Amino acid sequence: MTILEVVTHSGERVEVEVEEYNAQELNNKINDHDINTIALGDHIFSRIEFKFVRPVKKETELGYSDLENT
Numbered sequence: 001m002t003i004l005e006v007v008t009h010s011g012e013r014v015e016v017e018v019e020e021y022n023a024q025e026l027n028n029k030i031n032d033h034d035i036n037t038i039a040l041g042d043h044i045f046s047r048i049e050f051k052f053v054r055p056v057k058k059e060t061e062l063g064y065s066d067l068e069n070t
Contacts, residue, residue, distance in 0.1 A: 001017055001018070001019060001058075001059040001064075002017070002018055002019075002020070002021040002055050002057065002058050002059070003015050003016070003017050003018075003055070003056050003057040003058075003064065004016045004017075004018060004021060004040065004041075004053055004054065004055055004056065005052075005053070005054050005055075005056045006040065006043075006045070006050070006052070006053050007051045007052040007053075008045065008049040008050065008051055009048070009049055009050075009051045010049065014043060015056065016040045016041040016042070016043050017041050017042075018040055018041050021055055023053075026038070026040075026053060029047070030047055030050050032047070035047050038050075055067050
């Protein structure tokens, strides 16, 4: 599991937990004009709302590790 920080163009800042995170795959979806919405974890976003996405924590055997300082 990975926790992502998502910032939208409307200024909303959300942390979303996802099973897997592939930046290139998400980038392709965001730039695909045939897609209207993108589901991340329990959230559904309009494709055009994404301003910034980054992983902030990753699950390990000991819990979550903070990725902000790596």
